[in-house]
Amino acid sequence: MQLAKYIIRRLAISLVTLFVVITATFFLMNSMPGDPFTGQKAIPKAIKDNLYKKYGLDKPVGERFVLYLSNTVTGDLGMSMTYKNRKVVDVIKQSFPTSADLGIRAIIFASIAGIFLGIIAALNHNRTWDSVSMVIAIIGVSLPAFIVGALLQWLIGLQLNQFYKLIVGDPYAMLIPTTGWDNWAAKLVPPFALGISALASIARYMRTSMLDVLNQDYIKTAKAKGLTKTQVTVRHTIRNAILPVVTILGPMTAAILTGSFVIELIFAIPGLGKFFIISIAQNDYTMIMGLTIFYATFLIFMNFVVDILYGVIDPRIRLAKGKA
């Protein structure tokens, strides 16, 4: 019952947050210079009027806002103003699954590698392997994604494939394709490029969390009652240390799923990432709003899931009282 109450309260807060975000974005967006139809060549006033009329931009901002809100409630996010005959909902529906696929692969890679490196580091605290694991984990975030992506594209996309062509003697053979998202081989490199920055955070979190747990009394108890080192590590330390890592996975997943612009660009992946950038550059009002709503809802939902999950895993956290 407490859980139900909690969920209802969270839902109410989320709706208010969403409303404020929509309002803020709507008015921010309308203060951006230019309009969706600004082009290299000036268009006659009559044509501009026709366009404004068609997209409802001839009405005052306040009226447009009310109209937009009422449409949004019915699930209609409108037509894109750049892709003039595609619905915003369709664009998200068509592009998001690809971004999600890429993002989930990246998160899985980052979690496995990050947790592994974190464990190694913590178990060897202040020894060589600690430093080595952490340097490996962090080196990935020491270069911006656009450099990592370009280097991988060059190293694997060009050099490795050229080498492979030479070996098999077929100039059209490709060992690992590095563009597109239509076969499993092309899905190997981009998640790696996208995941390495999350890897560093996860490894660090895991390490700190492990060290924290290792100092707890119940570990001493476990050791005292004669469990082997492996038993202590696996059954008590890792299991408890993974908890805090779960909390960062929520926001991180949201960030990765929507922040994949650079990787999607470099590896020519038809995902949602680029719309976050180009819709703003092109003043595609309906698209900006649609993406904002999508992104905000997604973020709120992820945080919610993490909170619930956390409560389920860790009974010490009582949700009903919980301050989010």
Place this chain on the structure above:
Amino acid sequence: MIKRSLALILTILVLATSFAGCGIGASTGPKGGTLNFNLGSEPPEMDPQLSTDTSSFMILNSTIEGLVRYDKEGKPSAGAATKWEVSADGKTYTFTMRANNKWSNGDPVTAADFVYGFTRALDPATASQYAYILYDIKNAQKINEGTMPVTDLGVKAVGTDKLVIELERPTPYFLSIAAFGTALPCNQKFFEANKDTYGAEAATLIYNGPFTISEWVHEDHMVLTKNPNYWNAKAIALDKIQVFMIADAATTKIKFFNKELDIAGVPGVDMKEFTDKGYKLNDYSDGATFYLEFNTTDKLMGNAKIRQAFSYAVDRKTYVEKVMKDHSLPALALVPPILPGKKESFRKEVGDLINDNDPAAAKKLLAEGLAEAGVAVADAKFTIIMDDGDLNKTRGAALQDMWKQNLGVNVEFQQMPFKARLQKMTDKDFQIVFAGWGPDYNDPMTFLDMFLTGNGNNHTSYSSAAYDKLINDAKVEADSGKRMDMLVAAEKMLMADMPIAPIYFRMRTWTAQTGIEGVVRRAIGGDPDFYWTTKK
């Protein structure tokens, strides 16, 4: 040790590939009839009446055919119309429609499809951005402005095979307008059945061109397949065009070197890399001129001498050769070389109109100009705005350095998104902007009428009664020789007053894999055109 394990890994991979059908180690082979081409982006708008961009026009040119289409040499030739007659006063065009010409759903292509296309483009409810391209047609502008019903449009079908188009005024370049994307036909029955999604998917568009869109994965790729029902299908050599939409230049280059693409654009800095790998470079002019636009309402830039100083202080030859490093040409006048004059190129006939790289004169002009404007040298602040883009970072820095060396002024450089830049220009909130202009039709007028007083594209606010008279007189002059003389005089006046300072005429460079022949590149019309392309 390392070598041995590398060899082992490769052996395993090679072995693995013999099992894998696709993916790792896949080979596409040369695939004779399929051309792999990178469009660079998703074509944003494939409804012909709404399209405004070059990528959509490129695909439309291959899939939907208008009354006329550009031939190899860039001349309008028979398309859905087999022939046309122009009335003596130049104001009525009568097109004869091709018989047995079919849409991809089997419907015949008739004159009514064109009437509907033109009407739709001009209907205010359609809100077509390029509707003004058709304003030379009788009553078109009034209809588009909503002051006349669409049924009054000067485009009529006479039977199924004759299309009569009446014009407002004699328009010598009307055939190039008839070849434009906005003037493509529209099958009313099909359109009404797919109203909300017309042109949004492969299946919601109807084709009468050399190819049809057989597959369209948004933001990823498109497959154009040869249209067996096309009237000239036997002349089309390619079976398929695989159209990619890769935006990143470095990735595109890698894909080309991996032979996954058959055609690649070659920017200046990459030319050596391509020639080193044995690729042959081809140039073509896209007809664009790039220039500095000065805001003549600005206190400093309102002074002609200051504008001239900034122009003379640019070393265009060095700029093109050393900074751009491509095959573009230094521009010492506005109208680009590809546009015609009386007999040959307008540019060739008129010659250069301004001096390149004259630092001494520039310094003197700047000092005089500042004195005239009543601004002390120390107080004079200058700003240049350029569009976003990597190339502009280099090019802006080069201009900045030339002005510093040759004029002794520090010019602040601003880069901003295109729309923000245009907003600043509309608000007259700028001093110097670096911009370009491409031709809409094959005549110097497409550049020169931009600087009429009050023209929507005249961001410089240049206003000269003498210039306006020359251009307006030329517009109604029937004698083509006299008309050209007026345009020459106008260009000379523009270069003397210098609201703009031309910098270069753009040339584009591209290359193709061996075995690819007959690719047509052009400045006006769908580019590239693969109508005549063959692949071995």
Place this chain on the structure above:
Amino acid sequence: MSSIPKDKFTPVPKDIASAQKIHRPSLSYWQDAWRRLKLNKVAMFSMWFIAFMAIVAIFGPMLFPDYRDNHLDQTLLGPNSRFWFGTDELGRDLFARVIRGTRISLFIGLTASLITTAFGVVYGGISGYFGGSLDDAMMRFIDIISTVPDMIILILLLVVLPQGIPTLILAMCLTSWSGIARIVRGQLLQIKEQDYVLVARTQGASAGRIIAKHLIPNALGPIIVRLTMAVPAFIFEEAFLSFINLGVRIPEASWGNLGQSGVQQFQQHPYLLIFPALFLCITTLALNLFGDGLRDALDPKMRK
């Protein structure tokens, strides 16, 4: 067991003074942290490296001021005796530009970190210390701020305000202060409930004394760590903004825009990417490793 005669024992004299004597030197929290940091060789090495880069950033551009002059007759030269890192497509000295970029990037990273930290501490401090409905309201505001897409705010500010490094820093700060505010608040909420604060309160310590003696010192560790980690994050953000053409403006150089133009050309001119990327990579690596070391050293739970 045979008994031992009493006279075999001599009583130890009661010496209060020596009983109270502390044999090992008393270490304050900071001394202890410093001691532990010194044990961490990786962190110490990183620290000295950062100090070295700071010196490069401060004095380098004075020694090599020629970062913006074009030498159009000497473009795209590889590293040589005159141009140690070679020249770029305008013949600009890449070494001077990388040095200049060091200054700009570190300046941006440090300033933005200090500003966001200062603001975040105040915001999070108020929210965490006072708690209750004020806390709720302030946290809701953060939730909302972090849900508006950053790009809209960034592009809007960068387009509307006068272009330059101050605007860039402002825009980056506005979109990223909420993280530190959340951390500070979380810390305060946690520390407030600790037993030693309760003890201090029952002993009659004033709110001022509790804040000064307990809350701030105990929250300072995570704040400093966060500050250190924010520097590379901001350097990266500037690099990303350079990638989408919103970073520092020409002719100014930053590691971000040098790396970005290097990426375009590295297939033919690898040095254009290698040098800026190396500076960027090693410095951010050092900052991150130092931050990690600092976190270990400042975490009271790591005390042994």
